[in-house]
Amino acid sequence: MSKPESHRYCVGYALEPKKVHSVILESLVDHANQRGIDLIQIDRTRSLIEQGRFDCIIHKLYSEDWKKQLDEFSSTYPEAVIIDRPQLIERLHNRVSMLEVVNQISIPLENDTVGSPKQWVIKESKTLDDANAIEELGLIFPLIAKPLEANGGPNSHNLCLVFDQSGIKKLSIPVVLQEFVNHGGVIFKIYVAGQHITCVKRKSLPDIPEEKQKTMTGKLPFSRVSSLAVRNDSHNEEDDTAQNNVEKAEMPPDSLIEGLAKSLKEAMGLNLFNVDLIRDASDPTRYLVIDVNYFPGYAKLPNYVPFFTNFLWDIVHSKTA
Ligand SMILES: Nc1ncnc2c1ncn2[C@@H]1O[C@H](COP(=O)(O)OP(=O)(O)OP(=O)(O)O)[C@@H](O)[C@H]1O
Numbered sequence: 001m002s003k004p005e006s007h008r009y010c011v012g013y014a015l016e017p018k019k020v021h022s023v024i025l026e027s028l029v030d031h032a033n034q035r036g037i038d039l040i041q042i043d044r045t046r047s048l049i050e051q052g053r054f055d056c057i058i059h060k061l062y063s064e065d066w067k068k069q070l071d072e073f074s075s076t077y078p079e080a081v082i083i084d085r086p087q088l089i090e091r092l093h094n095r096v097s098m099l100e101v102v103n104q105i106s107i108p109l110e111n112d113t114v115g116s117p118k119q120w121v122i123k124e125s126k127t128l129d130d131a132n133a134i135e136e137l138g139l140i141f142p143l144i145a146k147p148l149e150a151n152g153g154p155n156s157h158n159l160c161l162v163f164d165q166s167g168i169k170k171l172s173i174p175v176v177l178q179e180f181v182n183h184g185g186v187i188f189k190i191y192v193a194g195q196h197i198t199c200v201k202r203k204s205l206p207d208i209p210e211e212k213q214k215t216m217t218g219k220l221p222f223s224r225v226s227s228l229a230v231r232n233d234s235h236n237e238e239d240d241t242a243q244n245n246v247e248k249a250e251m252p253p254d255s256l257i258e259g260l261a262k263s264l265k266e267a268m269g270l271n272l273f274n275v276d277l278i279r280d281a282s283d284p285t286r287y288l289v290i291d292v293n294y295f296p297g298y299a300k301l302p303n304y305v306p307f308f309t310n311f312l313w314d315i316v317h318s319k320t321a
């Protein structure tokens with residue numbers, strides 16, 4: 001075991017209890033401790049300033065009161081690093097602004113392209129009921145309907161596949177209708193923590209064959225497919241095939257993974273996020289970003305403990321973010 005470092009740094013974390021449970025594991029606390037970093041839970045029942053000096057604060061809380069407390073804390077301790085600024089995180093709480101940035105960056109790539117699927121936003125319920133208005137939008141079925149807000153609220157992961165106009169009527173507004181792209185049932189999840197980047201493969205929604213696209217009608221709800229894939233221990237033939245597809249899938253080129261992660265980090269000014277990326281089954285040079293999440297489930301990564309500790313170490317040692 002390495003020698004504990006003599007100078008100690010203090011990193012405060014402010015997260016919902018569920019997130020503390022899923023991300024701040026004992027193994028992380030112990031490892032960080034060995035590297036001179038004390039991970040301290042911020043007490044949400046007391047004022048932040050009262051809790052003294054932190055070298056760095058990591059957080060995933062969005063209330064106005066919390067934002068005010070962070071501002072006060074920064075004024076009192078200007079040298080402390082806040083990961084990340086709430087105003088910058090907000091872009092990821094809306095499924096339109098989260099993908100806009102993908103189309104503003106440019107990544108030097110030889111053959112591949114990175115973009116986002118076509119999407120339409122519907123904000124008024126009368127539009128859902130108006131067959132003419134829907135037709136005029138020129139939607140391309142099948143679609144994925146996603147709540148516009150992606151702020152961790154109870155409905156923000158309630159998605160559904162929509163096969164024709166009849167499926168649109170029963171959606172809740174505001175909703176984003178996104179072109180469904182067949183991608184071989186495999187999703188690439190790029191996790192970013194400051195300058196540390198890693199990519200894993202996961203099971204995704206299966207392809208919808210063309211014959212099926214013509215016969216399916218209405219809508220089909222689903223929720224949290226890629227998380228299910230992490231937890232799934234059932235064994236049926238369909239799952240085995242899906243798992244097989246994941247294992248066989250070739251990773252995107254390193255230059256694409258790094259280029260995309262670094263450009264997005266720069267453009268958004270954020271340190272802690274992941275990117276969901278798919279590869280078009282009918283054009284394997286076409287990559288599409290479908291989702292960007294703030295402070296995702298890092299503990300699902302196989303190298304999570306050193307990965308996250310290295311990030312914290314960089315921050316407290318450079319004191320710049
Ligand atoms: N445009 C698309 N084409 C094909 N499949 C898609 C598309 N968008 C999403 N999916 C599928 O739906 C799943 C959930 O979509 P998305 O990641 O946008 O939702 P989310 O609720 O924000 O997920 P997360 O739990 O990662 O935050 C993806 O993992 C993928 O399997």
Ligand SMILES: O=P(O)(O)O[C@H]1[C@H](O)[C@@H](O)[C@H](OP(=O)(O)O)[C@@H](OP(=O)(O)O)[C@H]1O
Nearest residue numbers: 022151152153227274293294295296297298
């Ligand atoms: O709880 P909200 O704010 O909705 O955010 C979720 C993200 O949307 C998911 O992407 C995270 O899971 P992944 O790390 O598997 O993407 C998921 O990670 P979790 O499994 O630690 O909850 C959450 O960060």
Ligand SMILES: [Mg+2]
Nearest residue numbers: 226276291292
């Ligand atoms: Mg996702």
Ligand SMILES: [Mg+2]
Nearest residue numbers: 150291292293
């Ligand atoms: Mg998401």
